[in-house]
Amino acid sequence: DTAVSQTPKYLVTQMGNDKSIKCEQNLGHDTMYWYKQDSKKFLKIMFSYNNKELIINETVPNRFSPKSPDKAHLNLHINSLELGDSAVYFCASSQEGQLVYGYTFGSGTRLTVV
């Protein structure tokens, strides 16, 4: 079983649309994250959720909103998509206090806005 799974793997959409990316982890971790990797390959954290509470909210536009229906899921909703939102989005999870396992990342969702 995949530890952290994201869907879809690829997403092509038009400017102005609203889209969602789903993430699920089966590791029993208590914290989940969304990272964005732009065309220059920089990986930047966007959000993290711990026990359904938003812990980090970096300076991302409010068009981006994380939604966590339960501890195992953290979905990313994006409204009014813009060309600059094109990037690869990675979901990740971790368990506070269990450093030996590090952070586990999903395989990414490549979002292309046209």
Added chain:
Amino acid sequence: DAKTTQPPSMDCAEGRAANLPCNHSTISGNEYVYWYRQIHSQGPQYIIHGLKNNETNEMASLIITEDRKSSTLILPHATLRDTAVYYCIVNSGGGADGLTFGKGTHLIIQP
């Protein structure tokens, strides 16, 4: 999180040991050194981490200097599949902090 400095790229011959350096001169006493790698288009993969002592696992070894201001990741017998971007990250380990990725080192294993 403390900042890290890594060379942008390195080459290594297949079968040889790859030694990837990292400087983290402003590391705090409670911060760990983590290494991750990202193989083309995949999600980052955890390799190893350490606080003060040298560490070894099935993937690599981590050598941390006594003053903790630098470290070296060692891949003992590099293969072509080890070609990736390697990130050195310092982090206090609190799960909610997330990780701050720099530019990393693009390691290219030559046949």
